[in-house]
Amino acid sequence: MPDKLPTQFYTTIDEFVLESGEIIFDATVAFIIKGRLDILRSNVVVICHALSGSADFEDWWSLLFSGNEKAALDPERFCIICCNCLGSPYGSSSPVSSKPGDGTAFYGPSFPKTTIRDDVRIQKYVLDQLGVRSIHSVIGASMGGMLALEWSLFGEDYVRSLVLIATTARQGPWAIAWAENQRATIKADAKYREGFYTDDPPVAGLGAARMSAMLSYRTHKSFDKRFGRRRLLARSVEDVRPGDNVNPCTSMSLEGMSLSGHRSNKQPTFAVQSYLRYQAEKFNERFDTNCYIHLLDKIDSHDIIRGRYENLSDGDAMEAVLRQIQQPALVVGIPTDGLYPLSEQLALAKGLPNATFYALESEDGHDGFLLEGKKLNCILKPFFN
């Protein structure tokens, strides 16, 4: 589905039994490795990507891996591995994969639902195949942090430390509500056809859902600074395309555009509208709708107490599960995060017996984990030294 998959490795499992009991035949995991396994096969850092990410961690987290001495994750020292999650369109088995034994047909909406635990289990299989004996650290932000938490439950002999960024111990009703809004938005587009679209995907629905996601990832303050009430006039905003002399992603974006006076009452397009439409379009170029819904459902299923300590109350079960995670943990929260607010990371830091908490200052909200790579690198560096 994405225009171009990253250069990556693939491995396939004949039959992978999901937590639900369903089986994915010829289950494929795409992954990327940077650095070499050391002689003890224990210098591995596992990176877990977020919902719309790929295994290509250098693409979206370049500042942490620049390979110089200032980067927190030095590929001279660590063997860095990132696996693409099941259901993602970036190479692992997903709704856009061919159904084994069915010629060229894709799974589409018949791709079985998967959980964060399924991902962790199949990714551990990949590491086993590679001969990895133990993991120096597992690190993830947002959905990636959900994976990192589940990874840590393999125990401290196998996973020796963890880094959890802008994430949560269980998907709460607020994040579920955002996911539900986005699912409903996609389903409002008749082209969705319950997932059985083919050459005519629901771009309007997925685009509008992406706009909603952007609102959950950003903040009032960052939009205020970036866009104000600036407008585009001279040509229709629908004309703004990537590659134009306009990059609607930055506050410099409107240079070269014909800007109206700020206070006209014509019906122009606000810069922020243009930005959102551009984001919607870009997302349609790189993502598949069935995959998106699959991943929304996956994060909604995330709950580290699911099926654990069932004789205890939710609160006590949460305490008990977090107490199991004895490894040194770095918990990072973004004070402006509107999707997984700081309270969720503070609860993690409080419940994990051996955790340090850091606030990653950002005006951008949840997306700060991507946009503040430099600051994040500074927070991570001492932890990895």
Added chain:
Amino acid sequence: MPDKLPTQFYTTIDEFVLESGEIIFDATVAFIIKGRLDILRSNVVVICHALSGSADFEDWWSLLFSGNEKAALDPERFCIICCNCLGSPYGSSSPVSSKPGDGTAFYGPSFPKTTIRDDVRIQKYVLDQLGVRSIHSVIGASMGGMLALEWSLFGEDYVRSLVLIATTARQGPWAIAWAENQRATIKADAKYREGFYTDDPPVAGLGAARMSAMLSYRTHKSFDKRFGRRRLLARSVEDVRPGDNVNPCTSMSLEGMSLSGHRSNKQPTFAVQSYLRYQAEKFNERFDTNCYIHLLDKIDSHDIIRGRYENLSDGDAMEAVLRQIQQPALVVGIPTDGLYPLSEQLALAKGLPNATFYALESEDGHDGFLLEGKKLNCILKPFFN
């Protein structure tokens, strides 16, 4: 469009010229009056409703008008008037009105765009018709606050005080982004047909847009308390209908429903999903999509510096306009408001020469202006005494 319009008065203007230059013929304003004009015709309190509200202020703000001595707005003392805004489906001219001279045809998407200033101008006409000489106070929350601000610019001889709640001096890029997401969501529904739907309106699109609006009106904390990860199992959530023994609006809503164990991994529906779907359905029963888009466009046009002090910079123009508003002003902000955050009301309170600021404590965010009627009444009472 709504099942039932409130009992209200109507007045009609042959030709109402809009700010845009377009004309609404037979322009109708629906309004409700409670209390009597005193002998000086100056005991009027004008209430301005929010985006999805009606003139029926006792319906949505009952606690401020209960008519006993504890209510801030005593109809024994004040003549309380609320006019329905242009473009709203609750009785004033709007996309669901018949087009004059066109038999039974509705305006639909051809209804001309209106601004907050158009509303204030036509509402003043209504007050003139009623013989009102001056206004004791004008009060509004959210979009209503935008009207109240514009009302105040008629000057202190006519409007003697104002109350601005959870509102802003100009619609900023954050609120525009929410509106844009909701417009895009509606347009993703092919039934929208650029507004030319008739018997088959885009209920899926409008419903999903309402879900997005609910996210802008509420908070992480309130959803956490209300819903947690509780689920519905026994029957499909699509079966939950108003009038069932279930009211998904309250945290008690799920009593009587078959709740699953909290930690099952079946594919049940979370209580919060059910709540959002119920909100979507309820909204479709009471609102029209063209009206909704009209009102979103209207709030996007709100900017008290538009066309004023055009020789000054935005910042200086804002200072100058606010400085004109010499009346005693009460500015109320909700610290958890995610749509028009406190910074916007603090800016108002700072810029208005004669303003007092109050924080309305609420866990519910923007909707606190509706949900915290009791607290709001306590804040307003001294101001009206």
